[in-house]
Amino acid sequence: xxxxxxxxxxxxxxxxxxxxxxxxxxxxxxxxxxxxxxxxxxxxxxxxxxxxxxxxxxxxxxxxxxxxxxxxxxxxxxxxxxxxxxxxxxxxxxxxxxxxxxxxxxxxxxxxxxxxxxxxxxxxxxxxxxxxxxxxxxxxxxxxxxxxxxxxxxxxxxxxxxxxxxxxxxxxxxxxxxxxxxxxxxxxxxxxxxxxxxxxxxxxxxxxxxxxxxxxxxx
Amino acid sequence: xxxxxxxxxxxxxxxxxxxxxxxxxxxxxxxxxxxxxxxxxxxxxxxxxxxxxxxxxxxxxxxxxxxxxxxxxxxxxxxxxxx
Amino acid sequence: xxxxxxxxxxxxxxxxxxxxxxxxxxxxxxxxxxxxxxxxxxxxxxxxxxxxxxxxxxxxxxxxxxxxxxxxxxxxxxxxxxxxxxxxxxxxxxxxxxxxxxxxxxxxxxxxxxxxxxxxxxxxxxxxxxxxxxxxxxxxxxxxxxxxxxxxxxxxxxxxxxxxxxxxxxxxxxxxx
Numbered sequence: 326x327x328x329x330x331x332x333x334x335x336x337x338x339x340x341x342x343x344x345x346x347x348x349x350x351x352x353x354x355x356x357x358x359x360x361x362x363x364x365x366x367x368x369x370x371x372x373x374x375x376x377x378x379x380x381x382x383x384x385x386x387x388x389x390x391x392x393x394x395x396x397x398x399x400x401x402x403x404x405x406x407x408x409x410x411x412x413x414x415x416x417x418x419x420x421x422x423x424x425x426x427x428x429x430x431x432x433x434x435x436x437x438x439x440x441x442x443x444x445x446x447x448x449x450x451x452x453x454x455x456x457x458x459x460x461x462x463x464x465x466x467x468x469x470x471x472x473x474x475x476x477x478x479x480x481x482x483x484x485x486x487x488x489x490x491x492x493x494x495x496x497x498x499x500x501x502x503x504x505x506x507x508x509x510x511x512x513x514x515x516x517x518x519x520x521x522x523x524x525x526x527x528x529x530x531x532x533x534x535x536x537x538x539x540x541x542x543x544x
Numbered sequence: 545x546x547x548x549x550x551x552x553x554x555x556x557x558x559x560x561x562x563x564x565x566x567x568x569x570x571x572x573x574x575x576x577x578x579x580x581x582x583x584x585x586x587x588x589x590x591x592x593x594x595x596x597x598x599x600x601x602x603x604x605x606x607x608x609x610x611x612x613x614x615x616x617x618x619x620x621x622x623x624x625x626x627x
Numbered sequence: 628x629x630x631x632x633x634x635x636x637x638x639x640x641x642x643x644x645x646x647x648x649x650x651x652x653x654x655x656x657x658x659x660x661x662x663x664x665x666x667x668x669x670x671x672x673x674x675x676x677x678x679x680x681x682x683x684x685x686x687x688x689x690x691x692x693x694x695x696x697x698x699x700x701x702x703x704x705x706x707x708x709x710x711x712x713x714x715x716x717x718x719x720x721x722x723x724x725x726x727x728x729x730x731x732x733x734x735x736x737x738x739x740x741x742x743x744x745x746x747x748x749x750x751x752x753x754x755x756x757x758x759x760x761x762x763x764x765x766x767x768x769x770x771x772x773x774x775x776x777x778x779x780x781x782x783x784x785x786x787x788x789x790x791x792x793x794x795x796x797x798x799x800x801x802x803x804x
Contacts, residue, residue, distance in 0.1 A: 351623035353616055360615055364607035389615045393622050447553040453748050456551030461584040472598040500599040525560035532595040573700050577682050581770040
């Protein structure tokens with residue numbers, strides 16, 4: 326049973342039409358580019374459904390084989406990217422069911438009651454300004470440039486890899502792959518509210534790691 | 545939610561919804577009223593945005609060479625000149 | 628409807644970042660039309676009535692015309708389009724400073740009245756207001772003053788403080804709308 330995909334939000338960029346044409350014409354270079362480009366993201370999403378990295382890797386390979394078999398029939402009603410992730414999530418869901426992982430996706434996001442920012446960072450009843458920051462975020466100087474440094478990027482990768490699988494999946498689809506909220510909800514069978522909570526937890530955790538890095542750099 | 549004010553502790557939970565334009569209009573107004581007087585929360589939401597942006601710029605890890613070889617083989621078999 | 632638009636220096640919208648066209652040679656600024664589907668702006672242009680100003684104060688204060696069905700929120704109005712008519716000159720720098728100092732003074736007097744000795748929490752809040760007033764941070768000072776009023780006299784006192792703030796602005800700046 327396929328879920329109904331939302332219509333594409335943008336027209337196909339010229340390069341996407343060319344890529345699809347090249348793939349259909351058997352251009353191996355084009356296929357290699359496609360695999361290199363999406364393999365890691367596909368794996369991160371798969372990992373939210375299955376029990377190990379190895380199984381996630383298998384799911385992704387099955388996905389690529391399905392792409393090989395199905396590219397001729399790909400009608401471009403959705404973008405290539407959405408189509409890829411749609412195949413992936415279907416296969417990952419099936420595999421997850423076979424592994425008898427019945428835990429719903431949303432509850433993998435991490436403790437439901439865990440707030441995005443630790444409560445200790447806010448003032449409490451009896452303090453001068455209850456509910457306001459006690460330990461506020463320190464301003465980040467020149468963040469765009471500094472976050473491009475090798476060290477920052479390493480920290481960023483580590484922080485993402487340390488997230489619970491479901492948070493990695495949503496963060497990957499929204500912030501790495503740039504899919505819209507409604508597309509991600511359709512792919513992962515998530516309500517908009519749940520999707521946002523998971524995304525926010527993920528971003529908040531990564532922000533914490535980057536905050537630490539900025540503090541270390543300033544010391 | 546029926547409330548008079550959104551404080552820092554509330555706002556940090558809503559930052560992504562706010563950025564997504566997913567908050568109810570009344571809450572948008574409460575958020576904006578708060579951001580006017582709270583440079584710390586303005587900094588926080590800016591950091592969330594910078595984080596999302598930095599995540600978007602991370603390089604993707606390459607698949608294992610062996611995997612790529614196998615997949616290219618399958619692709620060539622199906623679509624290539626050899627077929 | 629004639630109402631107000633609060634902007635950052637350079638006539639920049641505080642949340643949209645949009646640069647508002649200024650009036651020139653006696654003619655109103657060009658219409659700013661809501662972009663449909665904008666994530667944060669929603670489908671409307673925003674502003675406020677004089678009574679709402681204390682919540683939004685920033686560098687620049689403009690009288691503006693809001694056209695089309697005008698919706699009213701808690702402390703703001705929204706419309707499909709709006710344009711700047713004339714700047715409220717009394718606000719810039721000196722006016723903001725005077726307003727902030729007036730708010731801080733009231734906060735201090737309220738605090739002193741219930742905490743005659745030094746070291747109280749409310750006095751500390753009022754001291755914070757005084758600090759903000761020195762830099763002319765009008766919105767923050769007004770907020771603190773309202774919070775002090777609330778701590779001392781409850782919600783009615785907080786609302787009354789905001790009403791006083793709006794009345795000060797109307798009188799001192801000669802607001803017409």
